[in-house]
Amino acid sequence: MKIHEYQARNLFRKYGIPVPEGVVCHSVDEVKQKVSDEDKLRVVKAQVQVGGRGKAGGVKLATTKAEAVEKAKQILGMEIKGITVEKILVADAVDIEKEFYVGLINDRNTKSVTLMASAEGGVEIEEVAKVSPEKIIKMAIDPAMGLMAWQARKIALQLFNDPKQIRQAADIFVKLYALYIDTDSSLAEINPLVLTPDKQVLAIDGKMNFDDNALFRQKEIIAMREADENEQKEIEANAKGLSYIKLDGNIGCMVNGAGLAMATMDMIKLYGGDPANFLDIGGSSNPQKVVDAMNILLSDKNVNSVMINIFGGITRCDDVARGLVAALDIIKTEVPIVIRLSGTNAKEGLEIIKTTGLPVVETMSEAAKTAIELSISRK
Amino acid sequence: MSILINKDTKVIVQGITGRDGAFHTSKMKAYGTNIVGGISPGKGGQQVDGIPVFNTVAEAVKATGANASVIFVPAPFAGDAIMEASYAGVDLVICITEHVPVQDMIKVTPVLKKNGTKLVGANCPGLITPDECLIGILPGMIFKKGNVGLISRSGTLTYEVVNMLTENNLGQTTCVGIGGDSVSGLYFIDLLEMYENDPETEAVVVIGEIGGDAEEQAARFIKDKMTKPVVAFIAGQSAPPGKRMGHAGAIISSGAGTAEEKIKAFKAAGVPVAKEPREIPGLVKEKLGL
Numbered sequence: 001m002k003i004h005e006y007q008a009r010n011l012f013r014k015y016g017i018p019v020p021e022g023v024v025c026h027s028v029d030e031v032k033q034k035v036s037d038e039d040k041l042r043v044v045k046a047q048v049q050v051g052g053r054g055k056a057g058g059v060k061l062a063t064t065k066a067e068a069v070e071k072a073k074q075i076l077g078m079e080i081k082g083i084t085v086e087k088i089l090v091a092d093a094v095d096i097e098k099e100f101y102v103g104l105i106n107d108r109n110t111k112s113v114t115l116m117a118s119a120e121g122g123v124e125i126e127e128v129a130k131v132s133p134e135k136i137i138k139m140a141i142d143p144a145m146g147l148m149a150w151q152a153r154k155i156a157l158q159l160f161n162d163p164k165q166i167r168q169a170a171d172i173f174v175k176l177y178a179l180y181i182d183t184d185s186s187l188a189e190i191n192p193l194v195l196t197p198d199k200q201v202l203a204i205d206g207k208m209n210f211d212d213n214a215l216f217r218q219k220e221i222i223a224m225r226e227a228d229e230n231e232q233k234e235i236e237a238n239a240k241g242l243s244y245i246k247l248d249g250n251i252g253c254m255v256n257g258a259g260l261a262m263a264t265m266d267m268i269k270l271y272g273g274d275p276a277n278f279l280d281i282g283g284s285s286n287p288q289k290v291v292d293a294m295n296i297l298l299s300d301k302n303v304n305s306v307m308i309n310i311f312g313g314i315t316r317c318d319d320v321a322r323g324l325v326a327a328l329d330i331i332k333t334e335v336p337i338v339i340r341l342s343g344t345n346a347k348e349g350l351e352i353i354k355t356t357g358l359p360v361v362e363t364m365s366e367a368a369k370t371a372i373e374l375s376i377s378r379k
Numbered sequence: 380m381s382i383l384i385n386k387d388t389k390v391i392v393q394g395i396t397g398r399d400g401a402f403h404t405s406k407m408k409a410y411g412t413n414i415v416g417g418i419s420p421g422k423g424g425q426q427v428d429g430i431p432v433f434n435t436v437a438e439a440v441k442a443t444g445a446n447a448s449v450i451f452v453p454a455p456f457a458g459d460a461i462m463e464a465s466y467a468g469v470d471l472v473i474c475i476t477e478h479v480p481v482q483d484m485i486k487v488t489p490v491l492k493k494n495g496t497k498l499v500g501a502n503c504p505g506l507i508t509p510d511e512c513l514i515g516i517l518p519g520m521i522f523k524k525g526n527v528g529l530i531s532r533s534g535t536l537t538y539e540v541v542n543m544l545t546e547n548n549l550g551q552t553t554c555v556g557i558g559g560d561s562v563s564g565l566y567f568i569d570l571l572e573m574y575e576n577d578p579e580t581e582a583v584v585v586i587g588e589i590g591g592d593a594e595e596q597a598a599r600f601i602k603d604k605m606t607k608p609v610v611a612f613i614a615g616q617s618a619p620p621g622k623r624m625g626h627a628g629a630i631i632s633s634g635a636g637t638a639e640e641k642i643k644a645f646k647a648a649g650v651p652v653a654k655e656p657r658e659i660p661g662l663v664k665e666k667l668g669l
Contacts, residue, residue: 106481106482106485106561106562108561108562108591108593109591109592109596111484111485111488111562112485113482113485142489143482143485143486143488143489144486144489181482184480184481184482186481211480211481211482212478213454213478213479213480213481214480214481214482214483216454216455217455217480247619255535256535257533257534257535257536258533258534258559259531259532259533259534259535259536259537259559259586259588259614260533260534260535260536260614262536262588262589262614262615262617262618263536263539263614263655263656265615265617265618266614266615266616266617266655267655268617269616269617270654270655275617278618311535311538311539311542312518313516313517313518313521313534313535313538314403314406314516314518342539342542343518343538343539343542344518344520344521363657364539364655364656364657365655365657
């Protein structure tokens with residue numbers, strides 16, 4: 001789960017990480033009301049959960065209140081990577097002497113939370129990571145001990161020279177780690193962490209993601225969720241025991257198992273088609289699940305053919321087939337469907353499906369080719 | 380021979396009285412797995428399907444001499460269940476439970492190391508040595524005894540591939556589903572080493588997925604340390620960057636862990652990569668000179 005920058009800043013503040021003051025506004029009127037009359041340097045920032053908003057024109061400086069209102073007008077309602085900006089953060093801007101990067105992630109190689117830091121902070125950090133990985137300092141943290149003060153200092157010493165700044169930075173690292181653990185985060189970034197000309201160390205932008213598997217014990221975090229339209233669909237699917245991700249193609253896929261679902265999408269691509277989605281219905285033969293899955297799939301108007309790919313394991317193909325027949329009886333759609341069944345009791349399953357008159361095939365490759373042909377014939 | 384499990388493996392089931400635990404216990408037992416006990420706190424002394432139930436893993440181990448434990452408890456308690464098994468001295472723990480919080484798995488990791496416990500999963504289908512022992516939720520009937528090892532991050536895709544291997548008369552020594560989570564127990568390298576040392580295994584099939592760099596590490600290991608042929612497949616070649624495809628592990632971030640990089644790494648290690656699953660049996664036969 002993702003949250004907005006302003007929400008991450010609120011969490012930082014709660015944990016004592018210094019962040020410049022700011023207000024969140026949903027309209028120009030709100031900016032007029034909430035922003036003080038004082039003329040000072042402010043930054044107006046689009047609150048969208050995608051990267052690259054600065055380059056898209058979603059972050060602008062303002063020297064007066066009137067200018068802040070003007071910039072808010074420009075940013076509110078603009079589109080960034082297909083997402084409409086509905087709220088902005090108007091924050092005090094600070095002068096910057098130097099920018100740093102600090103991040104915490106779950107590292108699958110060390111199987112631990114890893115602290116990453118760099119003296120080359122800012123928007124190009126991914127480029128730094130690619131071109132000169134040695135400029136990123138990494139430290140794996142022992143989960144039993146947590147991030148110890150001396151470890152945080154060890155990292156801070158490599159970024160700062162002044163003892164006071166080293167202490168400030170180390171303190172921020174320890175607090176960020178506490179926040180990360182307390183909230184079951186999967187990513188916590190301060191980018192940039194800045195040093196101001198008056199020698200203060202501050203977080204001026206923040207990003208946090210959370211482990212979906214841990215949301216059951218994170219009531220406060222889940223209350224912050226503001227999903228966009230596509231995410232909303234994905235969340236609804238999850239609630240029904242389905243895993244759905246919308247893509248840009250036109251061939252709908254319904255598969256049991258995540259790995260097989262990915263392999264199915266790959267196969268459609270391999271034979272020249274374009275998958276419309278990833279959809280994993282899990283391992284049951286429950287007709288309701290198929291109905292729910294079909295409804296989600298067909299709500300995407302780009303879908304003009306559907307490939308159902310099921311491998312029957314513990315759940316036998318004949319059970320799956322009966323479930324499919326019952327579900328397809330409820331869903332009456334014009335969109336052509338091809339079904340592929342394989343595995344335990346596949347023969348019996350295929351016989352049952354044949355009664356529906358829908359095309360059934362035995363291999364994944366055949367199913368992919370058929371789905372593509374059906375899709376082309378409907379264009 | 381085989382790796383990790385065989386006909387002498389004594390298995391206990393954590394969460395044996397739950398719906399999934401009870402269902403799959405009967406399936407495992409029917410396959411011939413030696414299930415010696417189950418754990419369900421507060422239900423010690425009862426029986427499930429003729430299997431004695433204990434309150435703690437330690438009691439079960441003491442009474443039965445179990446050396447493997449399979450976990451079906453709900454996700455919020457799975458990390459704790461793994462640790463309980465580890466501290467009770469179980470050698471091999473298999474966690475079937477999906478959606479286990481990553482922080483719980485991170486906490487488990489040093490405990491496993493300290494106690495010398497091997498973990499498969501979480502979020503995995505389990506493992507099987509055909510005709511001897513099945514632990515987990517794998518459909519036993521598609522497997523066949525033979526000389527091919529298989530490691531996979533996926534569930535149904537594994538079955539798909541195993542089914543093709545079996546149909547092509549390529550039986551298996553041991554097949555292991557390592558699970559799709561970002562932080563999990565045994566990885567490709569750990570298992571490749573076991574297959575390399577297993578006299579019966581003649582070739583290994585590796586089914587990878589986008590995300591992380593376990594496949595790249597496996598490719599390096601194969602190049603440096605393995606004498607036996609390996610064939611690979613990578614799922615998720617068409618996935619757009621930054622999207623999570625059901626498995627927490629299948630995330631592409633900042634250019635690392637793409638299908639393209641994994642395929643390149645395998646090819647550089649002399650490992651043929653199948654374009655689609657149905658090519659796998661042919662590639663294995665070619666490598667074995669069949």
